Amino acid sequence: MADTPITIREALSAALREEMRRDERVFIMGEEVGVWGGTYAVTRGFLDEFGAKRVRDTPISEMVIAGAATGAAMYGLRPIAEIMTINFAFLALDAIINHAAKVRYMFNGQFTVPLVIRTTTGGGKQLGATHSHAPEVIFAHFPGLYVGIPSTAYDAKGMLKAAIRDDNPVMFVEHSTMLQRRSEVPDDDDFVLPIGKSDVKREGDDVTIVTFGKGVEWSIKAAEMLEKDGIQAEIVDLRWLRPLDLEPVYESFKKTNRCVIVEESLPMFNVGAEVAAKLQENMFDYMDAPIKRVAAMDQPLPYSRDLELMALPSAEKVVAAVKELV
Amino acid sequence: MATPNKETLLDWYRQMVLIRRFEERCAELYQEGLIGGFLHLYIGQEATGVGAVSALTEKDHIITAYRDHGLALARGLDPNAIMAEMLGKRTGVSGGKGGSMHLANRDLHFWGGYGIVGGHLPLAAGIALSIQYQDLDEVVLAFMGDGATNIGYFHESLNLSAVWDLPVVWLIENNQYGMGTAVDRASGATELVRRAMAYSSENGRGMKMGPRLDGMDVQAVHDGISEAVEYARKNGPILVESLTYRLEGHSMGDPQRYRTKEEVESYVASGPIGRFRKVLTEKYKNIESRLDEIDAQMLQVVDDAVEFARNSDDPTYEDLISHVYVD
DSSP states (O other), X not given: OOSEEEEHHHHHHHHHHHHHHHOTTEEEEETTSSSSOOTTSTTTTHHHHHOTTTEEEOOSOHHHHHHHHHHHHHTTOEEEEEEEEHHHHGGGHIIIIIIITTHHHHTTTOOOOOOEEEEEEOOOSSOOGGGOOOOHHHHHXXXXXXXXXXXXXXXXXXXXXXXXXXXXOEEEEEETTOTTOEEEEOOOTTOOXXXXXXXXXXXXXXXXXXXXXXXXXXXXXHHHHHHHTTOOEEEEEOOEEETTOOHHHHHHHHHHOOEEEEOSSOSSSSHHHHHHHHHHHHOGGGOXXXXXXXXXXXXXXXXXXXXXXXXXXXXXXXXXXXXXXX | OOOOOHHHHHHHHHHHHHHHHHHHXXXXXXXXXXXXXXXXXXXXXXXXXXXXXXXXXXXXXEEOOSOOHXXXXXXXXXXXXXHHHHTTOTTSTTTTSSOTTOOOBGGGTBOOOOSSTTTTHHHHHHHHHHHHHTTOSOOEEEEEEGGGGGSHHHHHHHHHHXXXXXXXXXEEEEOSEEXXXXXXXXXXXXXXXXXXXXXXXXXXXXXXXXXXXXXXOHHHHHHHHHHHHHHHHHTOOEEEEEEOOOSSOSSTTOOOTTSOHHHHHHHHHTOHHHHHHHHHHHHSTTOHHHHHHHHHHHHHHHHHHHHHHHHSOOOOHHHHHTTSSOO
């Protein structure tokens, strides 16, 4: 049964299950991954299939979840550490940035850290300021780490399997409001997508939209609205913030000469800032208009539904940004 | 427990003298500007390091914080390669990319010195988890300073090791000060080993509270850690404290306003090397000349290490950019 539409949640589950069946060294540790079945139900049934040795519930201790997983990776295992939400990963920044990402370099290649840290990102669920961050760009700042964020079930499965098989530490970021999105996914144990490859999600000649994660959803909706006005948007899904693959962006920009970067991050020092800088460095001769950015408002997210939506990006905001350029 | 033979005792003496001479030379090289960054000397703590490391097999594991030269030497890392690391040379144990605080040798299961207080404690738990997962007969000996017992990493790592019965000996090298803050100004529990009670139950589950050792007595440390290692091998985590004293500042350039000269002098008088020398001369007749010979040899080893380091190549641009990722 090939290419059945499945959800991102199912794709993540399948990727984890297949890789755990494939390699005994792969195991999962984190809060509520076992008996509970994962707070987003991604690891439901795993405890029964793989047992408590390989599906390990931990205390609520993000520093040691990330740090012990790093140590286990250094000594021959291939851990998948789950940090329930990326907001809690702030507690583990030292373990992730100073240790997981640095021990290989600092000790001149003596250590290898084949580690995946899975976590969920994003606002839009009325959880207030501390529980609603989309800060994956922070992790992309640091060499030594890879940072991936899928926007479809197809990507989720192929990217997560690649992350698990890779020998470098990977922050694998899943958007908590997109887990039910469906797409066709190859039913193949060796379906793996390369790390650090962007993907054109929609073709068009008038404007290049560079985005990732939830931004892909807003951008596709915006493109459909723009099409009614005769504007064809090309959408490049970065998929990986590190390694950052801008070749498809450059190729698209040569054709459109206009670019909008769409992301849920805060507006200062974000992915848009990086991409815009790279475009002016490398594509200056192709530039026909200022590069626009659509991001969250520069302030904490509120609880109240309407206010929260006001502060987040949207398809309408993407449409408005594009219309300033074309 | 088997009583160590004469050659073993002499080897402990040799290691302690090597560490002392090595550290004295590092201080000089730092003053000359040949060593950069931070430099944390192990002077005064030699008995703890040598006694504890001697309790391990080759398969067991060591991990520590940034005061790591002494433990690296005790574990048998090449003094030449350690000194080369101090001087930032490509022949250094970490290729000149780690420096004084970041010595490691994976083949010797010496997992490194780490510069962030407490940052290595979860790594120790993870290495122990891998041992348990693979059903290996190995133990992790995780050193930390007294200051590390107040950081969140300590709590989370010790608790996880207790929940999962991980084979770790957690060893607090209590040298009385976390930088310049005395233990009783930083910790609610001044007998730091009592922290084990927070991770243990009345029925014996969880962390074992180990002994408070005389960390200036190499034999006492060896015996205490040997028992702790056997406990950890069979049962799970144990917390041990070694009472020691650092005779130099926290790092180079420490004005030491937090303690008196008299206090330091009192520990110099009872320093671990002189004390062990006395034990040996009382135990074995006519051993003085043998000890003097070792003293001279260790001076030569350090001279040779400096010579090796000075004559080694500097790292290259290729070294600068290598090992950020696995290719």
